[in-house]
Amino acid sequence: MNNRDVMAIISARLLEDQQRVLVGVGTPNVAANLAKRLHAPNLVMIYESGIIDARPKKLPLSIGDGTLVEESLAVLPMGELFSQYLQTGWIDIGFLGAAQIDSRGNLNSTTIGSYEHPTIRLAGSGGAADIAHHARRTITILPHSRERFAAKIDFVTSPGHPPGGCRTDGGGPWRVVTDLGLFGFDSEGEMICLSLMPSHTYEEILDMSGWHIPFQSPLSVVPDPSPEEIRVLQSLYDTLPGGAL
Amino acid sequence: MNNRDVMAIISARLLEDQQRVLVGVGTPNVAANLAKRLHAPNLVMIYESGIIDARPKKLPLSIGDGTLVEESLAVLPMGELFSQYLQTGWIDIGFLGAAQIDSRGNLNSTTIGSYEHPTIRLAGSGGAADIAHHARRTITILPHSRERFAAKIDFVTSPGHPPGGCRTDGGGPWRVVTDLGLFGFDSEGEMICLSLMPSHTYEEILDMSGWHIPFQSPLSVVPDPSPEEIRVLQSLYDTLPGGAL
Amino acid sequence: MTLYMAGFSHLIPFAAAHEIIRQKKSHLTLCRATPDLIYDQMIAAGVADRLVFSYAGNPGVGLLPAFRRAVEQGDISLEEYTHFEMVARLEAGAAGLPFWPLKSPITDLVLRRPAATVTCPYTGAAVPTVPALNPDVTWVHVQAADSDGNLYVSGLVGEMKEAALAAKTVVATTESFYPADVLRTRRGELLLPGFRVSAVAHVPMGAHPSYASGLYERDTRFYQQWTAIAKDAERCQAWLEEWIYGTANHEQYLSKWGQDYLNHLVVGGML
Amino acid sequence: MTLYMAGFSHLIPFAAAHEIIRQKKSHLTLCRATPDLIYDQMIAAGVADRLVFSYAGNPGVGLLPAFRRAVEQGDISLEEYTHFEMVARLEAGAAGLPFWPLKSPITDLVLRRPAATVTCPYTGAAVPTVPALNPDVTWVHVQAADSDGNLYVSGLVGEMKEAALAAKTVVATTESFYPADVLRTRRGELLLPGFRVSAVAHVPMGAHPSYASGLYERDTRFYQQWTAIAKDAERCQAWLEEWIYGTANHEQYLSKWGQDYLNHLVVGGML
DSSP states (O other): OOHHHHHHHHHHTTOOTTOEEEEOSSHHHHHHHHHHHTTOTTOEEEETTTEESOOOSSOOSSTTOHHHHHTOSEEOOHHHIIIIIITTTOOSEEEEEOSEEOTTOOEEOSEEEOSSSEEEEOOOOTTHHHHHHHSSEEEEEOOOOTTTBOSSOSOOSBOOSOTTSSOTTSOSEEEEEOSSEEEEEOTTSOEEEEEEOTTOOHHHHHHTSSSOOOEEEEEEEOOOOOHHHHHHHHHHHTTSTTSOO | OOHHHHHHHHHHTTOOTTOEEEEOSSHHHHHHHHHHHTTOTTOEEEETTTEESOOOSSOOSSTTOHHHHHTOSEEOOHHHIIIIIITTTOOSEEEEEOSEEOTTOOEEOSEEEOSSSEEEEOOOOTTHHHHHHHSSEEEEEOOOOTTTBOSSOSOOSBOOSOTTSSOTTSOSEEEEEOSSEEEEEOTTSOEEEEEEOTTOOHHHHHHTSSSOOOEEEEEEEOOOOOHHHHHHHHHHHTTSTTSOO | OEEEEOOSSBSOOHHHHHHHHHTTOOSEEEEESOOHHHHHHHHHTTOEEEEEESOOEETTTEEOHHHHHHHHTTOSEEEEOOHHHHHHHHHHHHHTOSEEEOOOOOOHHHHTSOOOEEEOTTTOOEEEEEEOOOOSEEEEEEEEEETTOOEEOOSOOTTHHHHHHTOSEEEEEEEEEEOTTTTGGGGGGEEEOGGGOSEEEEOTTTTTTSBBTTTBOOOHHHHHHHHHHHHSHHHHHHHHIIIIITSSSHHHHHHHHOHHHHHHHBTTSOO | OEEEEOOSSBSOOHHHHHHHHHTTOOSEEEEESSOHHHHHHHHHTTOEEEEEESOOEETTTEEOHHHHHHHHTTOSEEEEOOHHHHHHHHHHHHHTOSEEEOOOOOOHHHHTSOOOEEEOTTTOOEEEEEEOOOOSEEEEEEEEEETTOOEEOOSOOTTHHHHHHTOSEEEEEEEEEEOTTTTGGGGGGEEEOGGGOSEEEEOTTTTTTSBBTTTBOOOHHHHHHHHHHHHSHHHHHHHIIIIIITSSSHHHHHHHHOHHHHHHHBTTSOO
16 A cells, blocks of 8 residues: 555545535545445545546546546536536535645645746646635645645645635635645644544654644544455556556 | 518518528517528528527427427527627527617517506517627518607617617618518618518608608519418418417 | 526426415515516416516417506516526526626616626726526426436526526426436436435426427417416406316316317327 | 637547647647647647646646646746636637636736726625637537538537637537538537538547547557656657658558557447
């Protein structure tokens, strides 16, 4: 099991049956498909490409794969999905990745370095900023490192909690899953460590973060991936032409 | 042949093959269907109910009849038709009826008497005002009477040429067909009589209009309905459950 | 309460309207681009205080007598738009926005309203707008629904989808009712996903005297007869008494028409 | 000239893009929500000065190397939006309006633009907007077209329709070409009526390496290989030389892949 697989399993546990989740590309996609095959068979997976209630037979490689269309409930023009479903509050969970995050859950997926003279030019928002803004709450998955957990991120692609408090509408960043821990946000809208990932420590988290992330005591450890979770994840990877990603 | 039939035949002649015509309820609908069966087989009949390129087997009674859907090219949500086709100038001809008209082609289909205390409350705009505004030009059909041809109409449902001139975009009222004559508009945007209907006179028109309508000389007479036109109109009526309207 | 009984000519939820009349609801604000016979009957039955609309005609026949009488007698207040404006109001409602921009003409209707243009931040142009319309309830009648509440429609949709998406609550009647998942192949006909729908009832021929594409045709004869029925206030009440109050439900209403009469409307000749 | 090669993941008009590269067009402004490999190849070939976009990734694989290189070296100027903003720009263009309202978040992208809210005339709320996007040409690839120019698509449509309706000129390539009228039964799949389309060319497998629902699958292997090809500027040029400049047309490009390779992608295993 690599870190990515553990993150996928742990974040899959955060999804509840019947929820409508707008699934981003990458690990969120693996996690949502895993949850649907585990404890949330009626999870409504929605993709920004316009698909409502996908039931992919294989793990989709991208959010525009044909396998997402085949058994879906509907394939909408993107404009309808964004304005009539996302903008009007019908998405329970926005499920995102990012290159950088700060203490308030602001996300960067646009550029490392300055916008005009980037060191690494990333893909940009896609629907991420829209999803972060309009979903009832968001889960973000990203690997933990000092570069990624930054006191000041290089670009605010998707806004998190506003200065001075949590978003007043109850929306915004809710959970962050990394290879080191599971995080939430306190009433001020600041990130807080909720649990440690198996075999990791709070000191590692402090070491690998650009600011001091407090923890909620008692600081628990996330239960290990179960044999069933590992088996189902593997069977999901087995649907890919080349096996695991 | 009643007056309505003659008006339908004469106005059908104004439509050209390949044109995209937005067809209003009533006589315009009869006329457009007639033109399509006569000289304009590729007339693209569009209905505000959302239908593009209708090929009705029977004369539709309303603009929402099933017969309009059956062989049509597309059935759009009304919103798409109005914003993406009408508002963007893709309709060549708007084909309307009205209760009243004035010298600048302003149309009333809302109320006789005041809006608050109507003598006769009519159906209202429907798509008429939108069509009058956005189609490249309009044809209006209505019976000729002093009440209908009014110096001042009771309500401007669909605007005609603006004060002081023709519409600068080339749009607006183009032809008016009544049981007495065929009318156009001069460079000032004022109605002018182009031709007389068979067996009617210019004096009748002056008698039956609330303002002095000038004529364009030489004042011709519209050719009589041909046997072919009459035959095809009758065959169109024969498609109705109860025969002629 | 603001109610939108959707369906442009097609799939008009008459069975639902008749039940609203039977239950003697009152003080409703009725919204519909085309009030049609459905609202003429509801207005005649006194359920409405206010009408939001764009074309109050009997399609292909003429005017709406009960509507005319109510307006000419001052018994109902009106909020009137063009079709495009009405649909644009629903588009705004469906998108969760407070207004919708459109290039609408300056008509006497517009002149009666407060000025409502916005200035385009890019061109400086004055762009007309209409306010969002968000009905408390939108009622739709559909050809098919499943046990998850997914609604399917084929043929004319008019402004049904926007009217439903703009509503706080969506209720549906359906010609046919299916188990979950069997309709997934009809994804091109999906009107609304079940999570947007609060309740569905199975009501065959629930759109009579309007029509359901592929199932039964419009009852043109009744549409034509309605003018004579509704023109006379007493005859109109007698009709409501006999056909609506006098029937316990839509099944009885249909039985009263009789199988032979209805078979004439059914595509293929049999219900 | 502003060009929108449409198709979200699905039905990406690669054959057309390759021909644009072969003809050595230059100074284009390329617009697409998802630049994908199609624009990475066009950028590598030097046809574009400017990119209007919202997500420049290799879907499911990673980043776009030629795009990255061009941006990091300052060889291309960017106009960047979120997906919703990008689609809203097309909606405005398709409706003939100068702007589109949407409740978009305040991001660093927004802060880099001139302020662009309008005040709702009904609620007083400040509503964000984006400006209309009206490409000079939108290119679409479709599963079927007829001799009247009507275009039909099934499966994912993404922002294809709005991109086409917003364009001054629409050009299409199609997998299959039919005589007039035979596709009328597929009215639910109509993308655009023929009168909105200026030209159609019959180009089977014209979306390779993207996919066409029901006909052939995405060439995932090539999408994955592209990263290695394009990361190295020289290797990227060599690829263009061999596969695009070195083939006279799309038929030759396909022959170069070979029938066996392509058969693996074809649904049912045969072209």
